[in-house]
Amino acid sequence: MKAIHYSRNGGPEVMEFGELPDPQVGPDTVLIAVEWVSIEGGDLLNRQITPPAQVPFVPGYQAAGTVAATGSEVTRFRPGDKVVGFHWNGSHAELFAVQEHHAFAVPEGLDLRLAATVPIPFGTAHDALFEYGGLKPGETVLVQGAAGGVGLAAVQLAAQAGASVIGTASSPERLARIAPFGMHHGIDYRREDIASRCKDLTGGKGIDLVLDLAGGKGKDALMDAVRPHGRYAVVGASSGDLPSFGFFELIRKALHVYGISLGRDMHTPRARAMIEDLLARVAAGSLEMPIDAEFPLAEARRAHEHVATAHPFGRVLLRAR
Ligand SMILES: NC(=O)c1ccc[n+]([C@@H]2O[C@H](COP(=O)([O-])OP(=O)(O)OC[C@H]3O[C@@H](n4cnc5c(N)ncnc54)[C@H](OP(=O)(O)O)[C@@H]3O)[C@@H](O)[C@H]2O)c1
Known part of the structure; x- marks a missing residue:
């Protein structure tokens, strides 16, 4: 071959x-x-x-x-x-x-x-939001890296589940292209202060669930953006820099930090049912x-x-x- x-x-x-x-x-x-x-x-x-x-x-x-x-x-x-x-x-x-x-x-x-x-981007986003993230309707989710494959999947799945969706991307033009997928608010991660925008958008409360697809230094801004007792999904490091978490940062905010590895779950009947459902939703045109x-x-x-x-x-x- x-x-x-x-x-x-x-x-x-x-x-x-x-x-x-x-x-x-x-x-x-x-x-x-x-x-x-x-x-x-x-x-x-x-x-x-x-x-x-x-x-x-x-x-x-x-x-x-x-x-x-x-x-x-x-x-x-x-x-x-x-x-x-x-x-x-x-x-x-x-x-x-x-x-x-x-x-x-x-x-x-x-x-x-x-x-x-379909399977990896949508399956990863679904697990990070729901299976391990416990996202509920009305909660606010922040997707760091919303214009990529996992990001666009997460924006659509979270919005269709009734969450308020904030996404980041590298330019206003890219943010404008993400909005029709269900993103309610966009943040230009190169020019705007993610944490203060998130505080404003949530009336000071902070983000319920952060999906970090980019890793690296940006994680400090996401740490500031998430609310006390909030959840932080460690999914990827597309910025090219690996993030590291401070022990006391986690304690100070009483954060729930969890890693996602869809590959570890993909062989299970649960993940099969989820991926088959996602393929059906893409076939029906409700996800793209x-x-x-x-x-x-x-x-x-x-x-x-x-x-x-x-x-x-x-x-x-x-x-x-
Ligand atoms: N844990 C798992 O099971 C699992 C599964 C799938 C993927 N992943 C990981 O998740 C990450 C994303 O995957 P993907 O397939 O969605 O990648 P992708 O399609 O290549 O998209 C990556 C996105 O990251 C954004 N980005 C790059 N640098 C950034 C920064 N410094 N701050 C904020 N955003 C930044 C880019 O946005 P701009 O272009 O707007 O800059 C781009 O849209 C990868 O690291 C991948 O390895 C993990």
């Missing part, structure tokens, strides 16, 4: 395009003939900082396509089925091997391009994910560069065939 691979961490230039052996089909494997790869925020972070688990390493968490083969123990899928799959690596290729519990049927009528974007750009698989370097530098709105895709 043709695949993108790398052997050391670094920028997009460490990625090569070439021929690699096809993935092995184990008893529980669903082998996907990939049509569309969704470039996830974590794909870039891994390439930059996570030592490759094996070399050559094929990056990528998520892709959609048609089932090409199934292992002897697979009961839910057959060759020819349309699926979207998750694995810890391997999506940037013509063939993507996922375990059966990490494969999800694409509902009738849902375009594979859009299906490729804008596609910012598409590149051929062979041009993954250019695609990753675009994600890192061009401030895409929503998702960037690779076309594998």
Whole structure:
């Protein structure tokens, strides 16, 4: 198969395009003939900082396509089925091997391009808001990094659940594009003071639930923005800087801080039901994910560069065939 691979961490230039052996089909494997790869925020972070688990390493968490083969123990899928799959690596290729519990049927009528974007961003946002965040109607949620994949998913899910949604992005133009997805108030994180805007917008009370997708130094502003006894979801570090929390900061505010790792939950019946419901909502048009750009698989370097530098709105895709 043709695949993108790398052997050391670094920028997009460490990625090569070439021929690699096809993935092995184990008893529980669903082998996907990939049509569309969704470039996830974590794909870039891994390439930059996570030592490759094996070399050559094929990056990528998520892709959609048609089932090409199934292992002897697979009961839910057959060759020819349309699926979207998750694995810890391997999506940037013509063939993507996922375990059966990490494969999800694409509902009738849902375009594979859009299906490729669903499980991780929407599932992560849903878990951070509801399963672990306990968001209730009428509460205020702050989404740091609202123009990205997880951010746009969170804005829509929170607004549709009756929350008041505040989002941050890097410019007024980007904030204006997020508003129609359900965001009630936007904050330009480069030019505005997040904490004081949040205090004003909540009548001095502070934010009930913070979703931190960006990490880094911005977390201090989010710490100031959240109310005492509020909740703080540690989801990602798209700013490129890893956040660190002060022990006494947590005590002073009596904060509930929780980490999210959808990959750890995705094999469970609970997460399957959630992701199937999210796929159905996207198929019905009540949730959406804008596609910012598409590149051929062979041009993954250019695609990753675009994600890192061009401030895409929503998702960037690779076309594998
Ligand atoms: N824990 C999990 O299970 C899980 C699952 C999925 C993703 N993640 C992580 O969550 C993060 C977001 O993922 P994604 O797929 O949504 O990424 P994405 O689509 O690349 O979006 C990242 C967003 O972060 C914003 N951003 C960058 N630097 C920022 C800063 N200093 N302050 C505020 N916002 C900033 C960007 O906004 P502007 O363009 O407007 O600057 C961009 O919209 C990534 O770190 C990813 O690894 C974690």
